[in-house]
Amino acid sequence: EVKLVESGGGLVQPGGSLRLSCATSGFTFTDYYMSWVRQPPGKALEWLGFIRNKANGYTTEYSASVKGRFTISRDNSQSILYLQMNTLRAEDSATYYCARERGNYDYAMDYWGQGTSVTVSS
Amino acid sequence: ENVLTQSPAIMSASPGEKVTMTCRASSSVSSSYLHWYQQKSGASPKLWIYSTSNLASGVPARFSGSGSGTSYSLTISSVEAEDAATYYCQQYSGYPWTFGGGTKLEIK
Numbered sequence: 001e002v003k004l005v006e007s008g009g010g011l012v013q014p015g016g017s018l019r020l021s022c023a024t025s026g027f028t029f030t031d032y033y034m035s036w037v038r039q040p041p042g043k044a045l046e047w048l049g050f051i052r053n054k055a056n057g058y059t060t061e062y063s064a065s066v067k068g069r070f071t072i073s074r075d076n077s078q079s080i081l082y083l084q085m086n087t088l089r090a091e092d093s094a095t096y097y098c099a100r101e102r103g104n105y106d107y108a109m110d111y112w113g114q115g116t117s118v119t120v121s122s
Numbered sequence: 123e124n125v126l127t128q129s130p131a132i133m134s135a136s137p138g139e140k141v142t143m144t145c146r147a148s149s150s151v152s153s154s155y156l157h158w159y160q161q162k163s164g165a166s167p168k169l170w171i172y173s174t175s176n177l178a179s180g181v182p183a184r185f186s187g188s189g190s191g192t193s194y195s196l197t198i199s200s201v202e203a204e205d206a207a208t209y210y211c212q213q214y215s216g217y218p219w220t221f222g223g224g225t226k227l228e229i230k
Contacts, residue, residue, distance in 0.1 A: 035219075037167075045159075045167060045210055047219040063218040064123075097166060107214040108157040108172040115166055 002026040002111045004098050009116030016088050016120075022081035022098030022113055029079035030054040033101035035109060036072060036083045038094040046094075048072075050101065051081070088120045124149045124215045126222035134228045135201045143225040145211035147192045155214040156194050158187060161224075162207045170209070171196060203229050 008020040022034070035050040049062035051072045060072050071084040081098050095115040102110035125148040135141045145156070158171040169178045171187040174194060184199045198205055206229045211222040 037221075044223045045161075045212075045221040047212075047221065061217050099167075102169070102172070106154050106157075106173050107219060108169055108212075109159075109167075110169045110172075110178065112166040112168070 002100070004100065004111055004113035006096065006098055006113040006116035009096065009118045011119045011121065012088055013122050014089060014120055017084070017086045018088065018118060020083040020085070020096055020098075020116055020118075022083075024079045024081065024098075024100075027100070029074070030076050032103055033107075034072075034074065034081045035099045035101060036070075036081075037097045037099055037109070037112075038092075039097070039115075040091075040094040043094075048083070048096075085118070088118075090120050092118065093120045094118060123218060124151065124213055124220055126211050126213055126220055128209075128211060128222035128225045130225060131223065132226045132228065134230055135198075136230045137201055137203060139201050140197065140199055141201055141227065142195050142197045143209060143227070145189075145194045145196075145222050147194075147213060147215075149215060150191045151194075151213045151215045153190050153194075156189065157212045158196050159210045159212065160207045161210065167210065198227075201227075201229060205229065 003025045005023045036048040051060045069087045073082045097115045098113045099109035100111045127146045153174040159167040160170040161167040175187045208224045208226045210224045
């Protein structure tokens with residue numbers, strides 16, 4: 001059974017940092033692209049970025065809204081995905097989801113975690 | 123950035139009714155890269171339809187998807203109470219991937 005479990009959310013002050021984790025199981029982690037998507041309360045989904053699979057060199061892509069502030073990485077030995085978030089702003093407050101690209105390079109995300117909530121406030 | 127506009131933002135339907143929601147892109151999207159997700163209140167999104175018209179695992183056959191270029195749609199042939207949710211389209215035509223603003227389906 002495929003599982004994705006996020007952790008690391010919480011309350012952080014503006015300008016602060018936070019690292020989110022996404023523990024995965026039930027599939028060969030290195031075979032898949034992995035994404036982060038966020039959703040502010042009551043608003044739509046926003047794709048933040050992804051990290052490619054082993055075959056594509058684990059390279060990354062980011063949305064303009066987080067490029068330079070957020071970094072996606074992966075620990076392939078433990079099948080964990082990370083999102084390092086720096087210089088946080090109030091508008092970064094959201095539920096953060098990790099998701100797996102389904103493996104056909106069509107960029108559909110077939111499994112999602114339950115989400116972890118981040119609040120940026122003083 | 124390829125902006126996706128979903129309409130209507132909110133819709134209400136009675137059980138048994140046929141409903142259609144649309145997703146329009148500001149630039150053309152290959153049909154292989156247009157997907158739909160269902161999100162129920164308080165839950166994570168679920169992949170619902172991939173590559174325009176392919177139902178994800180477990181999705182009832184009353185759902186269908188169609189479209190090409192800049193216009194796509196999701197249709198439910200006979201709405202049921204369990205279909206109440208927000209539906210998001212998502213595309214890839216270069217970076218960034220983008221989502222639409224969602225269509226919230228309410229059941230009367």
